[in-house]
Amino acid sequence: MRKVHDPRPGRPQGRSRASRPAGFLSLCATLLYVTLAPSTATAQDVEQRLSVLESQRIIYLNARAALEARRTEEYQTLLQELGDYPLRSYLEYAELTPRLAGLARPGGNTADIDRFLGLYPDTYLTNRLERTWVDLLARQERWADVLRYHNPNNTTTELTCHALHAQLLTGDTSAMSSVAPLWNVARSQPNACDPVFARWIEAGMLTPDIAWERFSKTIKAGQNSLASYISRLLPAHEQTLAQLYLRVDRDPTALRDQSAFAEQIPEIREMVLYGLQQLAVNNGNQAMALLQDYDARHAFPAEEKRTLQRYIAQRLLLQGYIAETETLLQNSPELISETLASWILRDALKKQQWSRIETWLDLLPPDVRDTERWQYWRTRALTQKGTAEALAEARTLQENLARTRSFYGFMAADQLGVDYELADQPILVTQEQMNALLSIPAIERAHELYFAGEEPNARNEWQHASANMTDAQIIASGKLADSWGWHRNGIQAMIRVSYWDDLQLRFPLAYADTFSSTANELSVSPHLLFAVARQESAFMHDVRSSAGALGLMQLMPATAQETATRAGMRISNQDLLRPEINIALGSRYLSGLLQNFNGNRILAAAAYNAGPNRVRQWLRQTSDTPVPLDIWIETIPFAETRNYVQNVLAYSVIYGYRMGEKVAMLTEDEASAAF
Numbered sequence: 001m002r003k004v005h006d007p008r009p010g011r012p013q014g015r016s017r018a019s020r021p022a023g024f025l026s027l028c029a030t031l032l033y034v035t036l037a038p039s040t041a042t043a044q045d046v047e048q049r050l051s052v053l054e055s056q057r058i059i060y061l062n063a064r065a066a067l068e069a070r071r072t073e074e075y076q077t078l079l080q081e082l083g084d085y086p087l088r089s090y091l092e093y094a095e096l097t098p099r100l101a102g103l104a105r106p107g108g109n110t111a112d113i114d115r116f117l118g119l120y121p122d123t124y125l126t127n128r129l130e131r132t133w134v135d136l137l138a139r140q141e142r143w144a145d146v147l148r149y150h151n152p153n154n155t156t157t158e159l160t161c162h163a164l165h166a167q168l169l170t171g172d173t174s175a176m177s178s179v180a181p182l183w184n185v186a187r188s189q190p191n192a193c194d195p196v197f198a199r200w201i202e203a204g205m206l207t208p209d210i211a212w213e214r215f216s217k218t219i220k221a222g223q224n225s226l227a228s229y230i231s232r233l234l235p236a237h238e239q240t241l242a243q244l245y246l247r248v249d250r251d252p253t254a255l256r257d258q259s260a261f262a263e264q265i266p267e268i269r270e271m272v273l274y275g276l277q278q279l280a281v282n283n284g285n286q287a288m289a290l291l292q293d294y295d296a297r298h299a300f301p302a303e304e305k306r307t308l309q310r311y312i313a314q315r316l317l318l319q320g321y322i323a324e325t326e327t328l329l330q331n332s333p334e335l336i337s338e339t340l341a342s343w344i345l346r347d348a349l350k351k352q353q354w355s356r357i358e359t360w361l362d363l364l365p366p367d368v369r370d371t372e373r374w375q376y377w378r379t380r381a382l383t384q385k386g387t388a389e390a391l392a393e394a395r396t397l398q399e400n401l402a403r404t405r406s407f408y409g410f411m412a413a414d415q416l417g418v419d420y421e422l423a424d425q426p427i428l429v430t431q432e433q434m435n436a437l438l439s440i441p442a443i444e445r446a447h448e449l450y451f452a453g454e455e456p457n458a459r460n461e462w463q464h465a466s467a468n469m470t471d472a473q474i475i476a477s478g479k480l481a482d483s484w485g486w487h488r489n490g491i492q493a494m495i496r497v498s499y500w501d502d503l504q505l506r507f508p509l510a511y512a513d514t515f516s517s518t519a520n521e522l523s524v525s526p527h528l529l530f531a532v533a534r535q536e537s538a539f540m541h542d543v544r545s546s547a548g549a550l551g552l553m554q555l556m557p558a559t560a561q562e563t564a565t566r567a568g569m570r571i572s573n574q575d576l577l578r579p580e581i582n583i584a585l586g587s588r589y590l591s592g593l594l595q596n597f598n599g600n601r602i603l604a605a606a607a608y609n610a611g612p613n614r615v616r617q618w619l620r621q622t623s624d625t626p627v628p629l630d631i632w633i634e635t636i637p638f639a640e641t642r643n644y645v646q647n648v649l650a651y652s653v654i655y656g657y658r659m660g661e662k663v664a665m666l667t668e669d670e671a672s673a674a675f
Contacts, residue, residue, distance in 0.1 A: 056085040057452060063091055086445045087452065089120045093129065104136035110145070123442065124464040127154045138162035138192065143169050157182065161193035168199055176200055184214045186221035201233070208235050215242055216270060219249055238267070245271040252279035255290055262297065269298045277311055284316035288328075309335050317343050329363075338368045345377070346635045350627060354384040375401055376408040377634070379415075405500075407646035410653055410665040411630060420665075422657050425501040427494075433476040440465055443477070450486055455542060462489060471497045478505055485510075488538045507654050510539040511552070514583050522591040527663055528601060529587050531651035532608060535644060536586075541579045550576040553586025563589045600670060601652075602633060602645055609644040619675055626674035629666070 063078035075095075082088050096112055103109060113133055120126045130151055135158070137145045143166035150163040161182065167175035179200040182193060189197075200206065211233050218227040224246070231242035245267075248254050252275045255261065261268050272294050280287035291312065295305060313335060316325045326344060329336050341364045348356040358381045361374055368374060375397055382394035401412035403421050413420050437443050442465035449458035466477055478493025487508040494506050509530070519526035536554040537543045549556050550573065555563075557573050563585045564571045575581045590608055597603035597615075607615045622632065636642040649665050656663025 053085075053448070056082055057448060060085055060087050060091070060448075061452060064094070067091060067094055086441065086448050089116075089123065089125055089445075090449075090454075090457070092116060093125045096129075097132075100132060100136055104133070104140050104142065106140060106142065113149075123445075124460050127464075130154055131156065131159060134159050134162060138166075158190040158192045161190060161196050164196045165192070168196065176203060176205060179205070180210060184210055184217070186214075186217040187223055188226055206233060208238055212238055212242075212267065215245075219245060220274065224249065241267045241271075245274075248272075248275035249278065252276070253286075255279060255294075256286075258290075258293060258297075261294070264298060269300060272298065273300060273304060273308055277308060280308075280312040280315040284312050284319050284321065285324075288312050288316070306335060310337055310340060313340055314343070322347055333363065336363055336365070338365060341365075341368070345374075349377070349631045350622070350635050351625075352627065352631070354381045357381045358385075372401060372404055372406050372408040376411060379412065380630070405650075405654070407650045407665075410650055414665065414671065420653055420657075422503065422654065423501050424503040424657070426504055427475055427479075427499055427502045429476045429479045433472060434480050437473065437476050437480055443480070447484065450484060458486075475499070482508065488540045491538050503654060503658060507534065507651070507658055508539065509655075509658055511579050511583060514580050515587075518583055518587045522587055524587060524591050524594065525601075525652065527652040527655040527659065527661075528605075528648070529583070529590070530655040530658075531648045532586070532590060532605070533583070534651050534655075535647050541582070542577045551582035551586075552579055553582055553590075555582060555586050555589065559589060560585050563592070600673065601667075602629065602649070602670060602673075603675075605645045605648040606636060606641050610638055610641040622675055629670060629673045629675070632675040 059078055059081050063075055063082065066072075066075040066078060075091075079088070079091060082091075093116070096116060099112070103113065113129070116129060117126055130149060131154060134146055134150050134155075137149065138159075146162055146166040147170070150159060150166075152160075152163075155163070160178075164175040164178060164182075175196070176199075179196055182189060183197055183200065183206070211230060215227055215230045215234065218224075218230060227242075227246065227249075231239055231246070234242055244260065248271050255272065255275045261272050276287045276291050276294070279290070288309070291305070291308060294300070300308075309332070313325050313328060316328075317340070322344065325340070329340060329344075341360055345357060345360045345364075348354075348360060357377065361369060361378050361381065364374060379394045379397045379401070382390040382397070385391075395416075398412040398416050401409050402416055402418055403409065405421055405423050410420050438447075442461045446458045446461040446465065449455070449461060462477075462481070466474060469477065474493050474496050478490040481487070481493070482490035482505050487510050490505045490508065494500065494502060500506070507530075510533070515526050515529050515533075518524075519529055533539060533552050536549075537552050539552060541552050543552075543554070544550055545554060547556070550560070555576055557576065560571065560573075560576055567585070567588055569585075571581060571585070576585070590604060593604040593607045593612060594601065596612060597607065603615055603619075606618075618637065627635070633642065633645055636645065653663050653665045
């Protein structure tokens with residue numbers, strides 16, 4: 001599921017444009033310009049500006065409809081009426097795009113291209129047109145024009161290769177100096193690069209060192225076919241080494257024949273280290289033993305050896321050799337990393353071995369040891385120890401933790417019986433700063449696109465505008481976007497500047513009416529629904545994850561269809577991008593999970609993220625020796641699900657605060673539960 005990476009608890013959002021009635025759009029626009037108008041502007045100036053934009057927006061939408069319906073005369077008339085409306089370029093781009101292929105043919109007139117590039121320099125659409133145009137020119141072999149239009153600051157690998165090919169065809173051999181970095185990569189490059197690479201190799205510029213570097217990269221990237229091809233470009237001796245490397249890649253157990261890898265040269269050392277890593281995937285013990293043997297002969301660089309040892313230790317833990325790995329790490333403390341120590345700590349937590357937990361907390365790297373997570377578990381270990389000194393230390397740590405706005409801070413506050421620390425400090429943005437942003441053409445275009453319902457284009461313009469902003473501008477842009485109801489951009493702005501305490505901006509009350517009514521209908525906490533939506537999508541209503549999840553609450557289509565059928569609804573996948581439908585179905589699915597897990601929000605949240613069957617499997621694993629709730633959460637096998645559950649719980653508290661309610665992170669039943 002697609003998520004905004006926000007390393008600190010706290011964030012909300014609002015209604016999407018798709019669900020807003022026209023009157024609401026007008027009200028938002030009025031509030032925007034009244035609030036953000038320069039202090040020197042009169043009310044009449046603001047009203048006039050608003051009136052012009054609203055009128056132009058209507059003309060734009062009508063012109064767009066006429067263009068799509070091919071009503072050419074109507075479109076041209078409306079285009080003239082638009083004047084300097086910010087989205088005029090979008091209409092001209094839409095009209096020009098279907099003609100590009102014809103204009104790119106030999107003899108094609110480039111006047112319309114030149115006009116557009118000249119009228120709208122350094123814009124998102126111009127950059128897009130420029131790339132498309134160069135590609136079409138290359139396909140038509142208009143090489144002089146490729147060089148004329150190719151912009152090195154607005155290019156792709158394919159376009160760069162087209163431009164280099166054009167240089168070579170026009171006799172400019174200086175292009176050869178740019179080829180090596182393009183060729184020497186871990187994966188295949190676009191076909192457009194083939195002629196350039198062929199000329200470069202024919203010119204004798206492929207050295208054995210460069211060829212071996214790429215061969216090595218492709219092996220490590222799992223590109224075996226490409227690696228085999230590159231091996232044929234190597235000199236005879238290196239070809240023999242490459243075949244040995246390929247053999248190790250296919251069968252890492254080949255390393256048991258140490259005589260085959262006795263030659264003390266960099267290539268052999270490299271393939272041995274790589275092969276031992278591959279061997280460790282299924283046989284960590286054998287890999288560690290062979291590493292010791294080979295190191296005696298090859299004297300591997302210290303850091304490379306440590307990196308491999310840590311990897312083998314990780315594989316040993318996964319293969320069940322926990323005691324052996326602990327002994328290894330305690331005998332070689334320089335190998336201890338956060339990943340390895342955390343794995344062992346979670347194993348100790350499952351078994352509630354508190355003295356072992358204390359030992360490994362002390363062995364954590366110092367910067368990791370002082371994080372909220374492990375400070376919390378130190379308080380738990382000290383409390384279990386029970387001595388007056390340990391209890392006093394635990395109390396001090398808990399008091400410090402309780403001052404933080406986090407899952408562990410809220411847990412500590414509950415244990416102390418004190419109020420949560422929310423630390424809500426809205427960031428200050430002046431009217432002048434926001435006004436200045438509105439004068440940036442790309443921001444103005446993003447605003448109009450957003451309210452015209454073209455959010456993908458609005459996001460593109462926003463990213464184009466914000467790429468080189470100062471921190472002050474980024475902060476102002478977050479406030480500005482939030483004022484439109486474009487909450488994800490507000491959240492993202494705070495992440496970019498690492499400001500975590502503006503809870504209104506980071507945790508917006510997006511789609512509040514829909515969430516409240518749905519919560520009432522299903523008897524589900526609205527704070528929980530807000531928290532799940534905030535974690536899943538940051539209230540981006542049209543988001544699609546790489547796994548196929550859709551919308552605000554990131555529903556998989558099959559899950560949504562099943563939930564809809566049970567509710568007597570008929571939906572399409574496109575419907576899942578409508579906030580009111582997505583919220584209704586996501587909330588019903590979550591309500592069903594709550595019922596299945598006896599109202600326990602921890603289990604329901606874990607099931608929402610990882611699936612109910614997997615949660616039942618985890619519960620079966622601890623059924624004979626149940627553990628307290630906090631330990632169960634900390635030892636969830638999937639890091640994503642572990643963090644997901646902790647965030648949802650903490651976000652529920654923050655959303656209670658945002659709604660003016662005092663909400664406990666855990667119910668009494670949840671706090672006393674053991675799984």
